[in-house]
Amino acid sequence: MALLEIRNVSRRFGSLVAVDDVSIAIEAGEFFTLLGPSGCGKTTLLRMIAGFDLPDAGQILLDGRDLADTPPEQRPIHTVFQSYALFPHMTVAQNVAFPLRMSGKSPQDIVRLTRQALDDVHLSDKSRHYPHELSGGQKQRVALARGIVNKPRVLLLDEPLGALDAKLREEMQLELINLQRDVGITFVFVTHAQYEALALSHRIAVMNEGRIEQLDEPSRIYGFPRNRFVANFIGNINLLDAEVLAASAAELRLRVAGLGEVHAPPAAASPGQKGSFAVRPEQVRIGSHLDAPQRTNHFAGRVRDLLYIGDVTTYIVDLAEGAQFEALLPNSSPGRAKFFEVGDPVILEWHHDAGAFLRE
Amino acid sequence: MSEKRDNAPGSGLAPRLSRWAVSGPPLLFLVAFFVLPSLIMVVASLRYPGEFGGLAPLIAHTPGEEAGLTVENYQFFFGDWIYAAIFAKSFGVAALTTLICLVMAYPVALLIARSPKRHRNLMTLLVILPFASNFLVRVYAWMIILGPLDLLFSRTAVIVGMVYVHLPFMILPLYTNLEKHDPVLLDAAQDLGANAWQRFWRVTFPLSLPGIFSGSALVFIPVLGMFAIPEILGGKDDWLVGNMIKESFLGTRDWPFGSMLAIMLTVAVLAVAGMAAWLSRQGVARA
Numbered sequence: 001m002a003l004l005e006i007r008n009v010s011r012r013f014g015s016l017v018a019v020d021d022v023s024i025a026i027e028a029g030e031f032f033t034l035l036g037p038s039g040c041g042k043t044t045l046l047r048m049i050a051g052f053d054l055p056d057a058g059q060i061l062l063d064g065r066d067l068a069d070t071p072p073e074q075r076p077i078h079t080v081f082q083s084y085a086l087f088p089h090m091t092v093a094q095n096v097a098f099p100l101r102m103s104g105k106s107p108q109d110i111v112r113l114t115r116q117a118l119d120d121v122h123l124s125d126k127s128r129h130y131p132h133e134l135s136g137g138q139k140q141r142v143a144l145a146r147g148i149v150n151k152p153r154v155l156l157l158d159e160p161l162g163a164l165d166a167k168l169r170e171e172m173q174l175e176l177i178n179l180q181r182d183v184g185i186t187f188v189f190v191t192h193a194q195y196e197a198l199a200l201s202h203r204i205a206v207m208n209e210g211r212i213e214q215l216d217e218p219s220r221i222y223g224f225p226r227n228r229f230v231a232n233f234i235g236n237i238n239l240l241d242a243e244v245l246a247a248s249a250a251e252l253r254l255r256v257a258g259l260g261e262v263h264a265p266p267a268a269a270s271p272g273q274k275g276s277f278a279v280r281p282e283q284v285r286i287g288s289h290l291d292a293p294q295r296t297n298h299f300a301g302r303v304r305d306l307l308y309i310g311d312v313t314t315y316i317v318d319l320a321e322g323a324q325f326e327a328l329l330p331n332s333s334p335g336r337a338k339f340f341e342v343g344d345p346v347i348l349e350w351h352h353d354a355g356a357f358l359r360e
Numbered sequence: 361m362s363e364k365r366d367n368a369p370g371s372g373l374a375p376r377l378s379r380w381a382v383s384g385p386p387l388l389f390l391v392a393f394f395v396l397p398s399l400i401m402v403v404a405s406l407r408y409p410g411e412f413g414g415l416a417p418l419i420a421h422t423p424g425e426e427a428g429l430t431v432e433n434y435q436f437f438f439g440d441w442i443y444a445a446i447f448a449k450s451f452g453v454a455a456l457t458t459l460i461c462l463v464m465a466y467p468v469a470l471l472i473a474r475s476p477k478r479h480r481n482l483m484t485l486l487v488i489l490p491f492a493s494n495f496l497v498r499v500y501a502w503m504i505i506l507g508p509l510d511l512l513f514s515r516t517a518v519i520v521g522m523v524y525v526h527l528p529f530m531i532l533p534l535y536t537n538l539e540k541h542d543p544v545l546l547d548a549a550q551d552l553g554a555n556a557w558q559r560f561w562r563v564t565f566p567l568s569l570p571g572i573f574s575g576s577a578l579v580f581i582p583v584l585g586m587f588a589i590p591e592i593l594g595g596k597d598d599w600l601v602g603n604m605i606k607e608s609f610l611g612t613r614d615w616p617f618g619s620m621l622a623i624m625l626t627v628a629v630l631a632v633a634g635m636a637a638w639l640s641r642q643g644v645a646r647a
């Protein structure tokens with residue numbers, strides 16, 4: 001049985017359907033992420049799990065028990081708020097001890113568990129400070145320590161890294177992963193930052209307009225997006241209109257707008273079906289000559305633009321048939337920023353098992 | 361912290377000049393209209409009363425005339441327990457009024473602060489609406505209310521009047537404070553296991569202490585010097601410090617004695633304020 005089960009949950013605000021018949025089963029010990037653009041319903045869903053909002057339809061179950069009649073203060077679910085919501089009149093230690101006090105722990109336990117939680121987030125030396133004396137990253141850690149200290153069954157994290165700068169965010173991501181593994185608490189993480197979701201999660205539910213578009217492991221979400229929305233939302237991707245020419249157990253043959261005939265991995269599709277063809281830039285090989293003509297898709301074009309990012313260079317290529325395509329090339333030799341110049345004739349090729357046909 | 365202070369504006373010459381330019385006029389105003397009058401009062405409290413009111417001259421013109429400086433007013437004050445008793449009674453009335461105002465104002469302020477924004481201005485207006493009519497008229501109105509209830513000319517009547525007049529001075533600073541509280545803090549407290557009672561006493565109340573202090577000061581200090589309400593609602597026998605001071609100046613026309621009482625009242629208020637500040641600092645240090 002799943003630890004936290006969201007069963008056919010819907011929530012409407014007037015005519016707006018914020019959450020539309022969502023079902024998710026989250027396992028104990030999982031790092032689960034709700035990913036989607038703002039307004040996709042992920043925060044509404046989180047508030048319903050915490051108990052600040054109730055579903056109009058459906059159930060939220062913890063250990064198989066419906067939470068509908070349990071107010072937030074009685075749910076063994078804690079939240080790390082986006083703004084941290086630290087109590088300004090309490091020291092770091094008092095903030096962390098708050099949930100322990102509320103649950104009536106003994107003074108010895110309060111002291112011991114508070115110290116341990118502060119150790120877990122490497123903030124033992126700040127226990128007597130007030131929140132206004134801390135940096136953003138430190139406040140973040142206090143909020144985390146306060147969230148985990150009373151060992152909730154589930155910890156909800158509402159875009160907790162949103163307010164941090166890029167460098168600090170990366171640092172905190174690694175700490176979050178380690179913390180979650182060490183304390184073993186189930187994390188439900190809400191974010192609109194796709195790379196954060198990919199880096200942190202065991203599983204991701206990609207949400208859009210109140211519905212779940214895809215629920216899978218990060219590598220599958222990235223590698224095999226199920227539809228145009230997911231493909232577009234996660235990472236960079238070449239996305240073109242396509243129509244199925246032939247479908248077999250071995251492969252799919254597509255006619256792709258601006259490209260021509262393309263061989264794609266097999267999928268449940270029938271000839272004549274319309275959709276999109278998607279392939280990641282890093283799966284596209286860019287070269288001056290053909291590599292393995294009999295097995296791959298290959299198209300000639302000219303370099304239109306290039307973006308040097310440091311570790312990789314993105315080449316934007318105008319193909320002879322009219323489409324514009326992106327291809328990535330890692331800059332593995334030091335000091336080398338690019339292999340091709342703007343205007344160079346190039347060949348783009350990719351294996352028939354790369355890319356995917358996405359139904360409408 | 362110290363680093364910040366070193367780089368803070370105000371260490372250079374130009375910022376220091378502009379700081380004086382900004383704080384100079386109000387400072388001058390305070391010196392001219394607060395410090396100087398206070399000094400005049402101190403000097404007046406050390407003089408003899410004039411024959412027909414006012415003050416006796418500092419230098420005697422006719423032999424045997426009382427002139428110069430004396431501490432006899434203060435000797436008189438400390439020589440009779442009745443003055444200390446009236447002071448204590450006044451402090452008691454002021455403290456009780458402040459407490460009742462606090463208990464009555466808190467729910468109102470909380471209600472306004474948690475109402476939708478568009479309603480708040482109207483509610484605040486309703487709180488200060490009584491100020492639109494004359495203070496004395498409103499106090500006399502209480503005579504009409506309290507008379508039939510057989511409460512007129514009693515300590516209760518004085519307290520009722522004091523609370524009625526000063527309630528808005530408690531509500532407004534409390535509301536200003538409560539309105540600034542981040543509602544997400546209450547969500548966080550509830551999320552972490554606090555019930556409504558705990559959320560109030562552990563989050564809302566401690567965060568509202570500055571509002572409680574300023575509201576209490578705005579009620580306590582005026583009540584201490586108030587003479588109209590005790591005179592109208594309390595009758596002739598229930599005198600407070602304010603009545604004594606007023607009587608000294610306007611009744612017996614003993615200005616030095618009235619000045620002495622006013623000085624003693626100021627000293628007492630400052631002592632209470634200092635103690636409150638010290639207590640709140642202790643509270644912060646312990647929290």
